[in-house]
Amino acid sequence: MTYDTWQRRRFLQLAGLAGAGWLTTISEILAHRAEGRAPREPAQSVILLWLAGGPSQLETFDPHPGAAIAGGTTAIDTAVRGMQLAAGLARLAEQMADVSLVRSLVSKEGDHERGTYLVKTGYRPNPTLVHPSLGAICCHRLPVGNTEIPRHISILPNQWPARGGFLGNCYDAFKTSDPAEPVPDVVSRISAERQTARRQDREFVDRVFAQGRSRQTVAVQHGQMIEQAQSMMTSAQLRAFEISDEPVAVRAKYGDTPFGRGCLAARRLVEQGVRCVEVTLAGWDSHANNHGTHAQLLQILDPAFAALIQDLRERELLDRTVVLCGGEFGRTPRINPLDGRDHWPHGFSMALAGGGLRGGQVIGETDPEGGKHVADPRGVADIHATVLSALGIGPADEEISPAGRPVKLSEGAVIESLLTERG
C-alpha cells in the first residue's frame, strides 16, 4: 500500500515537473519570438583598458559641472540623452549608446598595488591566497580553440600585470610592449638550419638528464613548453601584433600613440581568439596638476577607446567582446594645494561595453558635494560577476584553492540592469 502511494505521489510529482517544464519551454519560445531573435551566444573575450594610477572620475566618466568639486571641469553631452562625460571625451561621447557607466564603485583599497589587485581580481589582497585575475579565469574556463598564441596578453604593462594566481602561472598575462616594436623573444636571431641543430642538441642533453628521472622530467613539462613556444614562434596568428597591416585610416582613428596602437592590436588579437587583452595607459596618479595631466591623457584615451568600440561594432565583434575601462580607484573631490587630486576609493567609475551588455546605462551616483555617500553603491566584485555572466561563466562557480578551500570566481552580485538585453 505504501509502495503504491509512493508511486502515485512520485508520478504526480514527475507529471507536475514535466508540466512546468513544458510551460517554461513555451514561455521561452514566446519570449524569444517577442524579441525577434534567437538567444545570444555568450561573449568570448575581454579587453581591459587599464588606466593605471587611478583616473579622476570627475575628469572622465562622472563630471559634476558647475559644482565646487569640479574645479572648473566642464561636461559634454553624449549620444545618450541625459548622460554626460567630462570635456575631452568628445569621440567617446558619440559611442555611448554602446557604453554603460558604473559611477558608484566603492572599495577599501586606497593603495595602488592593493587597488590594482582588487580591480583586476575582484578580491581584496589576502596573504593566504593569490586570486586569479579576470583574464586568467576566462582562459581557464573557456576552451582553447585554435589559438596558438598566448590567450592572455598584457600590452604596455606596468609593474602589476594580470596574473594567474592560484590557477597557476601558465595563466599569467603574456607581456608585450608598444605594437610598433617587435613582440619580445618570438624571433630567433639565427638561421633556420642552426635553430634545428640547436633544438636537436637540446633534446639530446635532456634525454641524458631524463635517465633515472623520467617521472620527474615528465612532470616538469620543460620540453612541452619549449614545443609550445616553438609553435608560437612559427604561428601565423602572430601577425595579429603587426598593426602596420591595417590601413592608414584605421590606425589614424585609434591615434598614433602606444596606447592607440595597443587598442588596435587588442582588436586584432581578439579576432584570433585571444581571451583577454589588457592595454595599459599609465600616468593618472595626478597628486599635482590634476587637470593638466588628465587633459593630456584624455587626448590619448578618447580616440583609442572610441575607435575600438566603433571598430568592434562594425566588424560584428562587439557582441562577443566585453570592453572595460577604468583604474584602481578614483580621485578626491577636493583639490589639494598642488592643484592635484589624491586617492579616492569611495565612489569611482568604470565603463563597460559590448559582450551583450546593455549600453547607454548609468549605474549609481556620487555626491555633488564631494561626500562619501553614493547612491546604489557597488563593489568591484559586482563588475566581475557581471562580466563573467556575460561570458557565460557562473560567478558563483567555485575553484579549489591549493589549501583545498572552495573559492567563488566572484563574490559579487550581477548588475542585472546591464544584463537584461540578453536572451
Place this chain on the structure above:
Amino acid sequence: MWARNLLFAGVCLGGLAALVAGLSPLHRRPSRETESPRPRPAEFASAVDRLNASLGDVRQREKLAPAPRAPVQAIARRLSLALMGTIPSLAEIRELEAQPDESVVAWWFDHLWADRRASDYLAERLARAYVGTQDGPFLIYRRRRFVSWLADELHANRPYDQLVTQLIATDGLWTSKPATNFITVTAMPDQERGPDPNLLAARVARAFLGVRLDCAECHDHPFQPWKQEQFQALAGFFACTHNSLRGIREIAGPIEVENSATATPVSVIPAVPFAEDCLPSTGPLRERLARWVTSAENSAFARATANRAWALLFGRPLVEPIDDIPVEGVPPALAILADDFVEHGYDLRRLLALIAASDAFQCDSRSAAEVNVAEDCAETLEQTTNDWTTFPLTRLRPEQVVGSLLQSASLPTLDHQSHIILRFGRAIGQAEFIKHYGDSGEDEFAPQAATIPQRLLLMNGQLVYDKTKDNLINNAATQIAALASSDEKAVEIAYLACLTRRPSAAESRHFAAKLADSRGTERRQRMQDLYWALVNSTEFSWNH
C-alpha cells in the same frame, strides 16, 4: 706643452690598460683563502645520524630504496643556488675538486657562508616571508634598508630568536631602526591608517610559527582548531602600536582591533592561541608577544624555522604548505631539527649546515629504481616524490636562473670583488630579465611549472644572446672556443660552467664531433650553439 700631451696620452693609455686587465679572463685574482672547514663537533655528526635515521624509518616502512649519494659537484650546485642564488663558477669548481672528499661539503658550506653574497641572498629570501614583495607605504617603509640590515644580522649569525624579537618588538624610526619596517609596511598613511594589527598578526603566525591563523580572520576556521576570537586576541598585541614622527611606538590606550567580517572595531584582551604558559604577564605588548613567539617551550617557532630552512635548501618545504604546520603529528625529522635548533641557541647557520649534511640533501635526484611512465599517466609536479628518497626537482627562481646564466658566461667567479663594470652590467641585465621571467612574489614555495614566456626568454631573449655571442673579453663561450686545448676539453669546460658537471662519454663525443675541424668564426658559432643547448636544457633551469 708636449710634456702635458705626453702625460695626457699616458693617463689615457694607463686607464685603458687597467680596464682591459680588470676585465680580461687572463687576469686572475688570487683565489680566496681556501681554509679547511670549521671542525664540526662530534655531536654534530650524531645529530646528522639522528636526522638520517628519522627519514630512514619512513623509507623502511614504505619499502623505498634511497638513491645513492649525488656527485659532489651536484651537491655544491644545490648549495650555491640555495645560499647565493647562482651556480658555482668554473674557478670555484676547480677549488672544490681540490678538497678531500670526506670534508668537501662542509668546506663548501663554510666557504659559501663566509661570502657576503650568501647573507645578501638569504636576507632577500627571508624578507619575502617577513614583509612580502610589495612596494609598501611611501617614505615610512624602506625595503632596501630593511633587507640590508637583515643581511648584516645574518652575516653576524645573530641568534634567530633575537632577530625575530627585534622584528616584532623594536620601537623607533624605520631608518635608524630598520627592524621597524616589519611594522611600517602594514601602515596606510594615505588612508590615515597606522600599522595594521590584523596583517601583523597574520604575518607573525605564518612567518614565525607556521600557522595560518588568518584563515580565522573573518570567521572560525571550518577544519582547523582556530577561532576568530583567537585571531583577534593575537592582533591585540599590535593594537597599541602607532606610527609618529618619532617612529614606531607603543602608546597605552584602549585595545581594539577591526573585525574583518563586519569592519567594526572590537575590544580584545591580547592573548595567544596556544602555549599560553610561555606568555609573560607583564611588559609592553609587543615585547610580551616576542618573548612568547621565541620561547623555547613554544615548539611552533623552531618547527616553522626548520621547515623554512629546509625549503630554502630543497626548494620545497618538509611540511607543505610552508606556513601550515599541524600542531600535532609533524614528521620526526622536523621535530629533530627543531629540537637541535633550540638546543644550540637558535643558530641558523648550524640548522642549515645540519640539513645540508643529511642524506636527503646529498642523495641523487635520479632514483635507484627507474620507473618508466607514459606521458598520459604522468603525475603533476605536486604529486612527485616527497619521500626524500631522491632529491626533488624544483623550478629555479627567476634570480637563480639569471644568476646562473650570468655566472655560466664568466669563467672567474662573479662576486663582490668583480670589476665594477661587470657588476653594473649584471645588475641591469638581471632586473630586466626578472621582469620578463616573472617573479613568483611571496608565494615562492608553491610548486610551479615552466611557462611559455620563460622558455621564449631563454631561447631568443636579449640576455642569453648577449652572454653567448662573439665577445672575447666578456663571454665564456668565445673564450673557450679560442683558448681550450682540444675539442673534448672545450666541451668539458662548457659543461662545467653551465651544468656544474662533466659531460658523459656520449655527450663528449656528440659535441666534440660538432667542434671538430672548425676554426675562427665557425668554431665560435658552434660553441655558442653548445652554450645555447645547455642553458635551454631542463637541467639548467631546474634544481636537481
